[in-house]
Amino acid sequence: MKIEKVSRIIDGHKDNQMNRRKFLTGLGAATSGIGAAGLFTKKDTDDYFPKDTNEHTNNHTTIEDIIRESTNEYTAPESNSQEDIRESSNSIYFAYTINKLIPHFNTDLKKIMEYGNKITNNDPKGRTRIRYVFDELKIQEASNLINNEMKKCIIGICIEESRFDASRTSRSGAKGILQIMPKTWEEHGDPNGNILSLVDQMKAVNSLLTQTHRYLQNKYLGALDTIKINYFEDSQTDFEKYFMVPIIINSYNAGMGTMGKIITQFANKYRNKNECTKALNVDKAVSDYDVFFTMSTLARAQGVNNLYKEDASNYTPKVYAALLSLMKHTNNKI
Numbered sequence: 001m002k003i004e005k006v007s008r009i010i011d012g013h014k015d016n017q018m019n020r021r022k023f024l025t026g027l028g029a030a031t032s033g034i035g036a037a038g039l040f041t042k043k044d045t046d047d048y049f050p051k052d053t054n055e056h057t058n059n060h061t062t063i064e065d066i067i068r069e070s071t072n073e074y075t076a077p078e079s080n081s082q083e084d085i086r087e088s089s090n091s092i093y094f095a096y097t098i099n100k101l102i103p104h105f106n107t108d109l110k111k112i113m114e115y116g117n118k119i120t121n122n123d124p125k126g127r128t129r130i131r132y133v134f135d136e137l138k139i140q141e142a143s144n145l146i147n148n149e150m151k152k153c154i155i156g157i158c159i160e161e162s163r164f165d166a167s168r169t170s171r172s173g174a175k176g177i178l179q180i181m182p183k184t185w186e187e188h189g190d191p192n193g194n195i196l197s198l199v200d201q202m203k204a205v206n207s208l209l210t211q212t213h214r215y216l217q218n219k220y221l222g223a224l225d226t227i228k229i230n231y232f233e234d235s236q237t238d239f240e241k242y243f244m245v246p247i248i249i250n251s252y253n254a255g256m257g258t259m260g261k262i263i264t265q266f267a268n269k270y271r272n273k274n275e276c277t278k279a280l281n282v283d284k285a286v287s288d289y290d291v292f293f294t295m296s297t298l299a300r301a302q303g304v305n306n307l308y309k310e311d312a313s314n315y316t317p318k319v320y321a322a323l324l325s326l327m328k329h330t331n332n333k334i
Helices: 003-011 092-106 109-116 129-136 144-162 182-188 198-219 221-232 236-254 256-269 273-280 289-302 315-329
Strands: 020-028 068-075
Touching: 092 109, 092 289, 092 315, 109 129, 109 144, 109 315, 129 144, 129 198, 144 198, 144 236, 144 315, 182 198, 198 221, 198 236, 198 256, 221 236, 221 256, 221 273, 221 289, 236 256, 236 289, 236 315, 256 289, 273 289, 289 315
Parallel strands: none
Antiparallel strands: 020 068
């Protein structure tokens, strides 16, 4: 796989003759009803590619910066330098992809709101489907940070999977709001339950995600520790928020075994930010959500797993885009 091709997958439309970019900044704070912890970091440049400047900050902020819809245009300087890695990317590549995906969900907002605001069957508290999945998400043995982030992201998963339509059945046989496959139901579902019931589906999903978290932590601890130390300066908080949560989301679609192989390959092949950034042929050192995003992009481009193709590598960005589309529409309330 040529470096140039990998780089083009990162931005979707890189052209060496074109350095004029529009980037929808923003992704902002889920504070009212969804929780104070944010999803995205602040982006200090307005363009998709880095500015040639020494002014930079690595401060982490909440999701507020991406939900705010502001289109900024910037002409980036020509630069072919690969000798030094200047500043951190602070999720700009991931955010750029998400902002391209948000309009895809905006067109379905009427349907999403109609189904998402239906009262959950057999819920004694009478909560809407959106509120129910948020409240009931629980990954055993995972930290509060992971659970709080996943409570928000499970809403995006439901939107991406079914638009909250409980009657949906896919061509592959996946059923219900969370599109659970029959084999998954056999392992994690209640034998006396109903696969189409959101109440029963959430119990199965909690079991599946608990298994996923435990499996990745136990089997791939060495590779995960390598990534945490070399890409997140051994910060458990940053590692969980910016890497483990996206991994768990991606595992829901691609499978925990597939993601384990991708994690191992990335940890062994790109042992530090410098190696990874050079492989991508970009100017900024990958950081925050961009660590996961570049790992998944490289895995897809290099064919690390035959099952991990475009749909799988785009799944996590779609989940975040779906969540952000809804949050903007509802002013961050659920």
